[in-house]
Amino acid sequence: MQVMFSQLRTLRLLQATTRRFLSAQPSVATSLTEARNPSLLRNAAIIAHVDHGKSTLCDKILRDCSVEVSEDRMMDSGDLERERGITITSKVTTVEYKDYLLNIVDSPGHSDFGGEVERILGMVDSAVLLVDATEGPMAQTKFVLSKALALNLKPIVVLNKIDRPSARPEAVESDLFDLFASLDASEEQLDFTTVYASAKEGWASMDPNSGRDMGMIPLLEKIVDLVPCPKVSLDEPFSFIITMLSRDPFLGRIATGRVCSGIATVGDPVHVVSRDGVRRKNAKITKIMASRGLKRQDIPVASAGDITANAADCNNLSIPTIKPLWAPAIDPPTVSITFNVNDSPLSGKEGEVLTTQKLADWLYAEAENNVSIAVEKDAESDGLQVKGRGELQLGILVETLRREGAELALSPPKILTKLDNEGNLVEPVEELHIEVDDDHTGAIIEKLSARQANLIDMKPVLGDRTKLSFLCPSRGLLGYRPIFIQDTRGTGIMNRIFAEWAPRKATQSSVSTRKGVLVSMASGMTAGHALAALEARGVLFVGPREPVYTGMIIGEHNRDMDIDVNPVKAKQLTNFRTQSKDENVRLAPHRQYSLETAISYVSEAELVEVTPKSVRMRKQILDPGLRARKLKK
Structure with a gap:
């Protein structure tokens, strides 16, 4: 009986296995039926310099492919992206056009987020290179184009903002051809197709002077015709x-x-x-x-x-190992900032004070998602060294963390160096493109020359403006943006991009990126009477009735030296009353620093305190006596 039961059980198991196998066959057939035909797929990335209209172009493509778009720049879905008006992360959208499925990838245009562009170019078959018809190719245009050409992609050129009276399509096309040639483009890549468009008005055309009533259809037709279909097989293993x-x-x-x-x-x-x-x-x-x-x-x-x-x-599935797929390499980071736990006297007042372990967990998780940053333990402190492409990228990282309720302290940014194949120390050098009024060119050249920048090109542009191009070590540009804004009265445009690794110069001219600072020597709430007395010493960073503590930076001194001041000193009360004694104190508006400008402003032995509500600057050693003794050593 036991043998018969065993045989019966074996028979039932065989029948069940057969039923499962037979039922699996329609599933496989169904999967093949539902699979997309690769010949009807088109994968393309939209790449461009910042503010040349990538996200707006994506919105118009979505609209013309019957996708409901409720507002402008729908691809920039993040809060920080909408507030700052820039694309931070790459995003994929898919639209149907005729019988084709178009995968469109919107990429950032700022050089600090170049890693986002590098990693998405490996999964597309072509790129739409967007160029402003007035400005022409800019710094980031060269970067993204070089990455696309290196992957043997043949870009489709779109001259955007062609509707502007200042548009100069012929000159821009000539500049683009020269740029392609300088980047060693092949003959096939040099024979690029140009589409003229106005993303804001929502049309594209093959003629800059006509055909403006067809929407984005001409561009969609060119994507279908010129972007090659994926060269893949459905029969191979996944x-x-x-x-x-x-x-x-x-x-x-x-x-x-x-x-x-x-x-x-x-x-x-x-x-x-x-x-x-x-x-x-x-x-x-x-x-x-x-x-x-x-x-x-x-x-x-x-x-x-x-x-x-x-x-x-x-x-714990057991699967045989296969060879890794090819993926494009990502350029290494060039700047680092040390993240520390906030230990100021005001810690815990506005947010959550993270422990070192919790901060490390968050940063390591972010590094897994963001390929262009790296996180390491800092050998000189208990903090974490975060390496990235630029101060803006790291500032966005900090802003994301502070919006989650965290408090932390940041060190000044440091430029990373490395050893080349011959053992020489090399440092990053950036290509700097500046457009300013003619009256400001002298001050710009003078300040950048002191920072070891070499002027490589200078030419007039529209109006009374000049375009300057420099090659400058990245360390020479630390803290330069606030000075640039001040020298150009906010009218200048500056774009920078990594150029190369060059031998580090043994000496560098002494450059004063700022003057001395006013450091609080007392804790409490600032008093208007005390601040009024300090206005003659320099520019204040705080207003009345704001909390300060010993060692906090509250202003910039008029001279090149730090001084300790008392911003909380109250007015002495007396029984004597006169009109001059009782007059109200009127203070000039104090200077406020954003997160990125504060990071650029602080120098060695100083920190930036970041909380959900405030950005403060402080000395690393708060006690003035200990700080003075360390300076003597």
Whole structure:
């Protein structure tokens, strides 16, 4: 009986296995049916210099593909992006045009977020290079174009803002051809197609003077005709290259990228392999999503050539290792800031004081999602050294953290150096492009020459303005932006971009980036009477009835030396009354610093205190006696 029962159980198991196998066959067939035909896919990225109209162009493309757009710059969905008017992170949107599925990637234009551009170019088949028809190619135009040409992409050139009276399409096209040639573009890449457009008015045309009533259709036609379809196969094993990572409180880690081969459905086992071929983790796909218009929707199949976002559940599946997929290398960071726990007397008043471990957990998680930053333990303190592309990028990182209620202290930015293949110390050198009024060119050249900048080009532009181009070490540009704004009365335009690693010069001219500072020697609330007496000493950073503490920087001194002052000293009360004694104190408006300008302003042995409500500057050593003794050493 036991043998018969065993045989019966074996028979039932075989029948159940057969039923599962047969039921799985229609699923496979269904997956193949639902998979996208790669020949009907087009993957393109929109790349450009900052403020040349990428996000606006994306909005008009969405509108002409029957996607409801409620307001301008819908692709810039983050609060910081809308407040600052810039794109910070790359975003993917997918639209349907005729029988084609167009995956459009909107990328940042600021040089500090160049890592976002580098990583998304690896998952597209072409790029739409957007150039202002008046300004022409700028610093970031050269950077993004060089990255696209290095990946053998043939860009489609769009001259935007062609409707402006100052537009000069012929001259800009000539400048673009020279730029392509200087970047060693191939003959095929030099034969680029030009589309004329006004993203603001919502039209594109092949003729700068006509055809303005067809919307974005001419540009969509060129994307369909000139962007090659993905060269992939649905029959090969599933492979997926990850270019962007994000977190969801319910789904966990979400990986966005391009399917390089095969198809995948929910429940399929996968594993993650690093660039060097090391297996990181095994997982199972739990959700497959894709951007359709302005929303991320669930799709049944991730098929070769498409750009999808996949959520996975990590487990201990046993899967054979495969070779890693090729991915473009990301340029290394050039500047670093040390993040410390806030230990000022006002800590905990406005937000949450993070412990070093909690701060480290947040920064390491952010570094996993942002490929252009790196986090390391600081050898000189208990803080964490965060490396990035520029002060703006790191400032955005800090702003995100403070909006979550955190308090922290930041060191002044430092320029990173490295050893080349021959063992020589090299430092980053940046290409600086400045457009100013003719009256300000002398002051700009004088200040930058003192910072070891070399003038490489100077030419007039529209109006009484001049365009200057420099090559300057990155360390010479630390703290220069506030000086530039002051010298140009806020009318100058400055763009900078990494150029090369060059041998570090043994000596550098002594450059005073600022004067001395006024340091509070008492704690309490500032008094108008005391501040009025200090106005003759310099420019104040605080107003009346603001909390200060010993060691806090409250102003800039008129001389090149720091002095300790008392901003909380109250007015002496007497029984004697006169008209002059009782008059109200009138203070000049105090200077307020944003987060980025404060980071650029502080010097060595100083910190920036960041809380959810305030940005303060302070000395690293608060006690004036201890600070004086350390200076003597």
